Amino acid sequence: MNKLYWYHYVFWGFYFWYQSFNPSDSKTYYKDATTAYTSWFQAYGTDTYFIEFVGYPFASGLGFSYAAMMALFAWFGYLAFVFFYIFFKENIKTKVQVFRMDLITLLLFLPNMHFWTVAFSKGSLILLGISMFAYGMRVPQKRLFILTLGSLIVYHIRPHMFLFLGVGAVAGYFTGKEKVPFYQKLLVYATFIGALIIFSDKILAMGNINLEEGAIESFQDFAEGRAASLSKSGSGIDINSYPIVLKLVTFWFRPLFVDAPSAMGIFVSLENVLYIYLVSKLFDRKFIPYIKNSSSLVKMSLTIFLTSSLALAFVMSNLGIAMRQKSQVMYFLFFVIGSFLDYKRRMWLRKRAKKKELMAANANVVTHA
Numbered sequence: 160m161n162k163l164y165w166y167h168y169v170f171w172g173f174y175f176w177y178q179s180f181n182p183s184d185s186k187t188y189y190k191d192a193t194t195a196y197t198s199w200f201q202a203y204g205t206d207t208y209f210i211e212f213v214g215y216p217f218a219s220g221l222g223f224s225y226a227a228m229m230a231l232f233a234w235f236g237y238l239a240f241v242f243f244y245i246f247f248k249e250n251i252k253t254k255v256q257v258f259r260m261d262l263i264t265l266l267l268f269l270p271n272m273h274f275w276t277v278a279f280s281k282g283s284l285i286l287l288g289i290s291m292f293a294y295g296m297r298v299p300q301k302r303l304f305i306l307t308l309g310s311l312i313v314y315h316i317r318p319h320m321f322l323f324l325g326v327g328a329v330a331g332y333f334t335g336k337e338k339v340p341f342y343q344k345l346l347v348y349a350t351f352i353g354a355l356i357i358f359s360d361k362i363l364a365m366g367n368i369n370l371e372e373g374a375i376e377s378f379q380d381f382a383e384g385r386a387a388s389l390s391k392s393g394s395g396i397d398i399n400s401y402p403i404v405l406k407l408v409t410f411w412f413r414p415l416f417v418d419a420p421s422a423m424g425i426f427v428s429l430e431n432v433l434y435i436y437l438v439s440k441l442f443d444r445k446f447i448p449y450i451k452n453s454s455s456l457v458k459m460s461l462t463i464f465l466t467s468s469l470a471l472a473f474v475m476s477n478l479g480i481a482m483r484q485k486s487q488v489m490y491f492l493f494f495v496i497g498s499f500l501d502y503k504r505r506m507w508l509r510k511r512a513k514k515k516e517l518m519a520a521n522a523n524v525v526t527h528a
Contacts, residue, residue: 160244163267164237170270171233171277175226178278185279189225192218209315210281228279236276236283240267242290243490247497249297250456253508255500257437262500266493271430275483281316282483288312289487292324293494296331296456300346320467320487325351327463327491335455403472410472410485411438434489437496449502457498460491 178185188207192214196202199220202212217223217231247263255262275282291309295302314321329351401409412431414424450461467488 160241163240163244166268167237167240167273167277168230168233170273171230174274174277175229183278183280185229186225188214188279189218189228192228205315205318207281210279210284212315213284214279225279229277232279232283233277235287236273239276239283239286239290240272242287242294243267246290246293246297247494250454250494251497251501253501253504255497255504262497266490266497269430269433271427272486272489275486282486285313285316285320285487288316289320289324290490293456293460293491296328296459319470323463323467323470323488326466327459330462331455331457331459333455334458336452403469406472407468410468437493440496440500443499443503445503446499449499453498457495460494464488464491464495 184207188210192202192211195211196215196219199212199215202208202215204212214228214232218228223231244263244267247266251263257265272286276286277283288309288311291305292313295306295309299306310321310324313324412435414428415431416425416428418424450457468485471484471488
């Protein structure tokens, strides 16, 4: 993790240089956090306002420079990797390897995950909130503060993402293989359902969903308009006419060299090839039986990944934005993959141990004979 810290801040330096020659929301956030408000709570709100709300006491109150604000939010991004590291380590018991490398180490050092989490922006803070949520769900009754704080961070930045986390938590907790006391299930269910009801107006507003006109129809109108507007940029691709499966593949695995919009896109294409390779590990006859009997955290992660991917794939026709958005949810997929590979390895280790025991028993029989 010490190496990861310095690795993360190398990306901070690269991004700080990159934004000097390219447009960046960080510049606007810093300007607003220092000059647009006369008090801290004047900045309070969701989406962009929340980033400026978090930045206000540092930029306006403590006089942080733009570089210092970037470094602070890069630290928030690093903390996200710390929470994900603990989340993976607590639940993946064996040393799963890919290309003779430890899988968890490989996943933590993926470049695209770091590039979008080192700036004074939504990316670093929302990944922190999501990672705190995942960490807290391991033992929610003992990590209630971290779980609540992470959920609130996610809600204030992207209310619809909070919806996916809530759905995943409820689905996982009620269908996992663990024997959870009824009162704990009821507590989780009541907490997230209550929060979803309280925050429903904000969540629906983010997707321009009007219940009177029909939730599905209004979301489709919003998605089509959003995708059309995003596709006008240089890295945009029109996916409105794509079937749903192709939309998902585009969201998860593009760019892939031929449609890479820049040198950075080519670099990200290499990472996407790794994603494809890891996903191929799930095309195994043992996977479906494993999911049916898996833990609540595995089912939660799979539910969050699939529901958020379905929603985001409808509106992400801009590859640059897709690269940022999918970084928020890919670790849930990675956890499912890692848990499945961990399960297969544990089964293999048990078979090997039994084989050794049988061979030892046979050797004793021969010796006595």
